[in-house]
Amino acid sequence: MTHQPQAPSRPLAAPLGLLAELTHRCALGCPYCSNPLELEARSRELGTDEWRRVFSEAARLGVLQIHLSGGEPALRRDILDLVRHCSAEGLYTNLITSGVGYKPELIRGLADAGLDHVQLSVQDIEPGEADRIAGYRGAFAVKREIARQVIEAGLPLTINAVVHRANVDRAPDLVRMALEWGAQRVEIAHTQYYGWALTNRTLLLPPRDAALRAIAAVEALKAELQDLIAVDHVLPDYHADYPKACMGGWGRRILNVTPAGKVLPCHASEGIPGLTFWNVSEHGLAEIWQDNPAFNAYRGTGWMQEPCLSCSRREIDFGGCRCQAMMMTGDPAATDPVCKLSPHHARVAQALAEEQPAPDKNEYVYRRLTVSNSPKRTPG
Amino acid sequence: MTIPDDARPRLARGFRLKRDEVRNAWVLLAPERVIQPNPVAAEILRRCDGARTLAEIVDDLAASFSAPRERIDADVRALLSDMAGKRMITV
Numbered sequence: 195m196t197h198q199p200q201a202p203s204r205p206l207a208a209p210l211g212l213l214a215e216l217t218h219r220c221a222l223g224c225p226y227c228s229n230p231l232e233l234e235a236r237s238r239e240l241g242t243d244e245w246r247r248v249f250s251e252a253a254r255l256g257v258l259q260i261h262l263s264g265g266e267p268a269l270r271r272d273i274l275d276l277v278r279h280c281s282a283e284g285l286y287t288n289l290i291t292s293g294v295g296y297k298p299e300l301i302r303g304l305a306d307a308g309l310d311h312v313q314l315s316v317q318d319i320e321p322g323e324a325d326r327i328a329g330y331r332g333a334f335a336v337k338r339e340i341a342r343q344v345i346e347a348g349l350p351l352t353i354n355a356v357v358h359r360a361n362v363d364r365a366p367d368l369v370r371m372a373l374e375w376g377a378q379r380v381e382i383a384h385t386q387y388y389g390w391a392l393t394n395r396t397l398l399l400p401p402r403d404a405a406l407r408a409i410a411a412v413e414a415l416k417a418e419l420q421d422l423i424a425v426d427h428v429l430p431d432y433h434a435d436y437p438k439a440c441m442g443g444w445g446r447r448i449l450n451v452t453p454a455g456k457v458l459p460c461h462a463s464e465g466i467p468g469l470t471f472w473n474v475s476e477h478g479l480a481e482i483w484q485d486n487p488a489f490n491a492y493r494g495t496g497w498m499q500e501p502c503l504s505c506s507r508r509e510i511d512f513g514g515c516r517c518q519a520m521m522m523t524g525d526p527a528a529t530d531p532v533c534k535l536s537p538h539h540a541r542v543a544q545a546l547a548e549e550q551p552a553p554d555k556n557e558y559v560y561r562r563l564t565v566s567n568s569p570k571r572t573p574g
Numbered sequence: 575m576t577i578p579d580d581a582r583p584r585l586a587r588g589f590r591l592k593r594d595e596v597r598n599a600w601v602l603l604a605p606e607r608v609i610q611p612n613p614v615a616a617e618i619l620r621r622c623d624g625a626r627t628l629a630e631i632v633d634d635l636a637a638s639f640s641a642p643r644e645r646i647d648a649d650v651r652a653l654l655s656d657m658a659g660k661r662m663i664t665v
Contacts, residue, residue, distance in 0.1 A: 208596050208597065210608050211608075254596075255596070256594070256596035256597065258592070258594065258601060258603055258608050259603060259608065284592060286590060286592075286603040288605070288606065310588060310590065310603070310605075311588050311605045311606075313605075313606070348587055349587065349588070350586070350587050350588030350605055352605055352606065378588070378605070378661055379605055379606070381606075421659065424660075426606070
């Protein structure tokens with residue numbers, strides 16, 4: 195890890211989107227949650243005025259879309275105020291919600307406040323199994339009601355479903371369910387193994403043949419239903435030949451702001467050692483985007499090693515995911531080992547070989563915000 | 575999809591055309607993505623306000639750009655039927 199951050203050579207493009215993790219509080223305990231293992235307590239959350247300032251700065255910087263996320267963003271008492279503020283700034287607002295923990299009527303208020311789009315997570319098509327995965331009894335029924343409210347309010351709906359061992363055989367049914375619920379888009383996302391999903395990896399990783407069957411079935415449905423619903427299919431990169439363009443390139447399109455105001459190039463980037471992330475309470479957003487060494491560390495292509503450095507795909511996938519490179523090779527500047535050209539590609543096969551027989555029920559380590567001052571955990 | 579002359583096209587809910595002052599370009603904001611319409615598409619979409627009819631939009635564009643009406647008409651229909659097929663506009 196001798197890598198020195200370098201300033202990018204080309205003029206810096208403005209970010210397109212900002213993912214605002216308004217809170218880490220959430221009623222659900224999904225074992226693949228993308229939040230960090232160390233969750234922020236409510237007492238550390240940014241206040242209303244701070245979030246408003248961040249959104250105004252984002253608009254001036256060139257951000258076009260705000261993704262209100264969490265945790266469950268609708269648990270914030272100021273959610274209507276924040277949506278109104280974004281709307282007044284001309285920002286496109288997207289609510290990424292579990293649907294659980296607030297009154298369904300809130301959706302109408304959010305629509306009136308100027309919300310543009312809702313993305314609702316669903317765990318499975320079978321209520322009992324969906325509730326077991328979410329670690330919350332009754333979650334499925336509440337989500338069904340939230341979906342109705344979204345449609346009634348005239349808001350466009352995306353259903354997001356994360357696919358893993360327990361529901362992989364029903365991935366195509368989730369597409370049909372989304373259509374039935376009135377969604378115009380559905381994301382079928384195979385689990386990415388960071389954070390809580392990494393903790394639960396052996397229980398989540400589906401057998402290879404099941405994953406491949408699900409991929410083929412969802413691709414077929416995507417073509418069959420293209421006039422009715424848009425299917426966004428996020429493939430499991432463990433089975434891919436080339437890595438994904440993680441975040442569309444580090445520090446290139448997206449900013450992520452944590453509940454406590456720390457600004458990250460991606461939600462998992464705190465797992466990379468040696469990077470210091472600046473906070474919106476101490477720095478302006480534009481300054482962070484341009485000058486925070488953590489944003490410049492893996493921006494562009496100047497930081498790359500071989501085989502990325504001379505690869506014709508270097509500006510297609512930007513070397514893949516830095517967090518995955520870190521986790522599987524110990525070097526965040528290495529080629530994402532998912533890439534078949536990576537010298538460490540065998541480690542992916544190794545991880546796949548660790549596949550275990552179907553787990554007993556209720557063995558997940560559920561994602562829970564327990565105590566505010568839990569001992570520090572080391573990443574990985 | 576054939577769009578009648580008296581249709582009053584407008585962007586579907588969840589799609590918003592915006593002048594991006596930072597990038598000095600029109601952008602179409604959509605669920606989970608940002609689309610950069612080409613200049614012709616941007617001029618067409620700016621006029622799809624749900625009030626003007628297809629015929630009025632074509633007339634306006636033909637006058638604004640001193641272009642043959644038939645060609646504009648074909649361009650507008652091609653764009654709008656494509657976008658209607660993707661549920662991005664309602665007609």
